[in-house]
Amino acid sequence: MTEKPRIYLDNQATTRCDPRVLAAMLPWFVEEYGNPHSVEHAMGRRAEEAVEAARAEVAALLGAEPREIVFTSGATESNNIAIKGAARFVRGRDDARRRIVTVATEHKCVLESVGDLAAEGFEPVFLPVNSDGLLDPDQLREALRTPTLLVSIMTVNNEIGTVQDIPALAAIARQEGALFHTDAAQAAGKIPLDATGWGVDLLSLSGHKVYGPKGVGALFVRRRPRVRLAPLFSGGGQERGLRSGTLPAPLIVGLGEACRIARTEMAEEAGRLTVLRERLLSGLVAAIPGVRVNGSMRARISGNLNLTFPGATAAELMERAPELCLSTGSACSSAEIEPSYVLRALGLPDSEAARTLRLGIGRFTSAADVDQAVASLAAAHARTPVSADA
């Protein structure tokens, strides 16, 4: 069997580092290896300037001020700092609020961060979603009748690509005096972000989901009024004491360039991906009657499809189309064969979740890739014997 060229359709798991990002990072890896905290000498100061220029680019993409941006190792760390940091800071104060509200379809690191806090005396609340993946604002209002410390709701879901109405949800939280955090890792570069205008207090970002490098991310921390956090770990006191450790200047420069490209090209890219996704979906629907989309098509980023197939499991399709890089759900858990908890929250029975694939197209996906993906999946589906379950 000849090896077919790989087609990458897993852009919600990670994205290819954009060649322009790579080019921007390289000098900072190779010639300019100064520690950005060594401001006493010229090499350190140059690295510091590069870090600050990147901070301004990140802030511009998020709709924030540069000094509201804290660099981290990625969205998982940003989410941990935001959630645990806000809770632990309040615990040290004269404040009786212990409730933390999140949603059943959040990324695992949010669910685990919130869940971990139960052991520290906090009260986690996990809200359900509608069958389209969206949160009913009344559910949030109801939960906030008990005085609440923090609400954490992701902007865009990593499995089904649905977009929550963050400005409206943040307004509800603010009205009730709760802090509002949003994990925007899957939203950055896909939809316009406006941390200030949306009225959120904390917002998380990941480098490798926006065609930047792995190992870097950011957390927006509102300054007016100032959001106070306890650090997750301490040390040299970098990032105003919120996040100790030497800043990886090259990775940060890469994140800055990725954010600059995202900001300038987002509208055009989203338009192109919408057309490509329509081509992918209509091709699959024509080739495999009965294919169904999970999650709202109205409130959804343009690069994502989450499809339940008739008569073939995701594992069977992936095995028969090995040239396609796609997944059954979030990458972190894709080695597990557990049904997706996101699909369960939408009300899918496990038998349907097992027949579901996530297809994520992105900046480097071509129309030819899409056509080949349709042909490969159609052929894989045709070769799958009809199982009893279907």
Place this chain on the structure above:
Amino acid sequence: MIYLDANASEALRPEARRAMLDALDRVGNPASVHGAGRATRKMLEDAREAIASRFGGRAADLVFTSGGTEADALAIHGLGAGRRVIVGATEHDAILASAPGAAILPVDRAGVADLAALDRLLADGPPALVCLMFANNETGTLQPVVEAATLCRRHGALLHVDAVQAAGRVPVSLAATGSHALALSSHKLGGPAGAGALLLAPELASIAPLMPGGGQERGRRGGTPPVAAIAGFAAAAGCAVESNADRLGPLRDAIERAALAEGAVVCGAGPARLANTSCLALPGVRADAQVIALDLAGFAVSAGAACSSGKIGASHVLTAMGLGTLAAQAIRVSLPWNVAEGDVRAFIAAYRDMAARLRPMLASDAA
């Protein structure tokens, strides 16, 4: 600019650069099951194997982190639970700030931990976690970690060793030292910043995460690992050879001879220390004035640790060594692995010039 601040960040090794470039050209999340994901995962696991075996441990017992600070914090979080914590007085801020209530293990005037005091501290109280660095970042002083590990094991204590500055410069092995955990940092041994590791003793390898997430690193550290930085880390660890000390030692000694002739004091001289590091105090001249003068002359050195650069004050390391006012008058010169002899000669000339200019200025100030 001649770079003599390797303890803040080592010069990148070409092997690390190549490994990173290769990794950056690939796509794929190492947790994904498809072909691209599996290729990335293999790169990650090869790196894990290479780094673990390089530093005397097993791949399964190595947790990748964002760097040395996070590795230290993870060790204290995971191994310190339910134990009292004892830290060396000259530890890095990553340790000191992670264990605010810790008992302090004193050091002598050369910066070496007092083992008799450790024995007393361990005997007196419930089971402890001891944090003792392999080599100090400001003076290069090597700590008696093997002896400390023996004491710890005798008293049922755990020993965490911050080997960030030592790894790649002197032989470092988790197994050979008998310690329970080692913290490592990529950019201190010639790899890129943004990756580090905690290498654990097999019996302690299932450590509670500081940062849970998608279950990566066997549940010990959430988040997509920085694959490219890790590939560079592994490549750098493979080619950072301890024998380079044979070349750097004489160059460092030449600097110290010249500095002594100018009236400088070498802090931490005497006991074994890193061959690339020199901590030079010039009595009566503030450290920041020395660093600024050398910076203007084109030399990158530092006053103490990089993380605290920009803060003016006495080094906690030198203060713990009992150096008094000298603690605010010392600069750190740390030679990168690839320093040229000519650069060292040029630095010696610049140091003489700096010392000659700043000392009379001080005398006239005093007058």
